Amino acid sequence: DVKVTQSSRYLVKRTGEKVFLECVQDMDHENMFWYRQDPGLGLRLIYFSYDVKMKEKGDIPEGYSVSREKKERFSLILESASTNQTSMYLCASSPEIAGTLYEQYFGPGTRLTVT
Amino acid sequence: KQEVTQIPAALSVPEGENLVLNCSFTDSAIYNLQWFRQDPGKGLTSLLLIQSSQREQTSGRLNASLDKSSGRSTLYIAASQPGDSATYLCAVTPLRGYSTLTFGKGTMLLVSP
Numbered sequence: 001d002v003k004v005t006q007s008s009r010y011l012v013k014r015t016g017e018k019v020f021l022e023c024v025q026d027m028d029h030e031n032m033f034w035y036r037q038d039p040g041l042g043l044r045l046i047y048f049s050y051d052v053k054m055k056e057k058g059d060i061p062e063g064y065s066v067s068r069e070k071k072e073r074f075s076l077i078l079e080s081a082s083t084n085q086t087s088m089y090l091c092a093s094s095p096e097i098a099g100t101l102y103e104q105y106f107g108p109g110t111r112l113t114v115t
Numbered sequence: 116k117q118e119v120t121q122i123p124a125a126l127s128v129p130e131g132e133n134l135v136l137n138c139s140f141t142d143s144a145i146y147n148l149q150w151f152r153q154d155p156g157k158g159l160t161s162l163l164l165i166q167s168s169q170r171e172q173t174s175g176r177l178n179a180s181l182d183k184s185s186g187r188s189t190l191y192i193a194a195s196q197p198g199d200s201a202t203y204l205c206a207v208t209p210l211r212g213y214s215t216l217t218f219g220k221g222t223m224l225l226v227s228p
Contacts, residue, residue: 004158033215042220043204058215090158103149104206104216106159 003027004107006091012113019078021110023091030096032074033104034058034066036087043090049074050096081114088112117142119207121219128195129227136190136222138205143183146208149216150179150190153202162203163190167210195226 007022023032033048035058045058047066055066063085067075074093078085091107118141128134138148147166151159163172163179165188171180178191188205202223206216 040220043206043216043218045215048215088156092159102147103161103164105161106151108158109156111156 004091004093004105006089006107006110008110009108010111010113012115013078013081014115015082017078017081017114019081019112019114021076021078021089021091021112023074023076023093023107024072025074025093025105026072027093027095027105028071029093029105030071031094032068033092033094034064034074034076035090035092036060037090037109038087046076083114086112086114117207117209117217119205119217119219121203121205121222123222124220125223125225127225127227130195130197132195132226133191133193134195134224136192136203136224138188138190138219140186140188140207140217142209143186144210145183146210148179148181148188149206149208150177150188151204151206153204153221155201159204192224195224197226197228200224200226 004025013019034046035043037043044060049055049068065077089110092104094104095102120139122137149164150162153159165172165181176193181188202221204221206218
């Protein structure tokens with residue numbers, strides 16, 4: 001079974017802090033994704049990566065950055081956390097077959113509260 | 116820009132009923148469509164994936180259909196159980212370019228004993 005793990009289930013941070021969210025997958029998938037999920041807005045893509053050291057902006061990249069130094073690990077960074085970044089953050093991974101994405105697998109999520 | 120809509124937003128049924136969840140998308144140029152389940156406060160679990168060349172996929176009591184030309188998919192749940200209570204999301208992958216999912220906002224299902 002594919003396993004995607006996230007470093008924390010719940011996280012509370014103060015405004016202005018630098019926050020790191022870590023995601024690890026164990027299936028040698030090429031592609032990894034970070035989403036945030038908010039009531040009434042659904043899931044929105046923040047960043048994704050299709051290879052080590054490669055990244056692409058999603059729909060809402062402002063206020064976030066990412067790092068992918070190893071194939072299995074994809075980190076989301078909030079350089080200076082703000083209260084409007086309070087949300088559920090979901091990581092996902094997928095293999096790449098024939099140049100297009102296949103099934104996406106999700107981690108358990110991190111509930112981040114910024115006070 | 117692709118938009119995915121799910122109707123209804125919430126559904127409450129008694130145990131044992133068969134039910135249908137609907138998903139529509141505006142751009143028919145898709146590679147696949149995926150149905151997910153999400154329990155409160157948890158991540159997403161993939162239920163079924165339908166490639167654009169397929170008409171339906173089945174897994175146990177679940178059956179998903181796809182009509183790409185009309186931009187519609189349905190998820191059929193047979194003999195519903197209280198354990199089916201969750202939010203169900205559909206998502207589509209575009210045919211070209213970087214293939215990232217576009218999600219609907221989900222249908223919240225409650226199955227009462």
